[in-house]
Amino acid sequence: MSQQTVFEQIGGLPTFERLVNDFYSRIEADPELRRVFPPDIEEGKIGQTLFLAQYFGGPDVYNQQRGHPRLRMRHAPFEIGRRERDLWLEHMLEAVDAVGIAEPARTEMREYFIRASTFMINKLEPSHPGLKVIK
């Protein structure tokens, strides 16, 4: 049972679609984060869905369509500071719960999002207040 991938545990592509739809509706309701995203977010939504499905053990459609993820490079055009990371993470963790992702997949996904969102920070800031810890 524990050999099952997260992709399988949570019900495959339809669940990733629900997760990303929920996440993006939170972004659209958050003017501070929305301004970081391009005016048209449809392509990004598809990319996010395919990437997460692939990362969590589903088919490698993302790589076939867009090549190697190189996520830090793909995020370079966008200003991502601690604040943007915290908002992004808060919305994603809320989306995980809103679509009802159960344990143990929930913890695995949360840990990935906490780690990977921190890795995406690309804006140097003068002060270092420390990252918000979400448990």
Ligand code: HEM
């Ligand atoms: C777990 C961390 C993250 C992952 C796995 C992730 C993944 C992705 C993926 C797969 C894409 C689409 C790339 C493509 O079109 O091929 C994307 C786009 C984007 N991400 Fe992230 N991301 C993360 C964190 C963040 C954070 C913290 C921000 C901060 C605001 C952010 C902002 C954006 C923006 C602005 C785009 C462009 C959307 C577009 O072109 O429509 N991401 N991300």
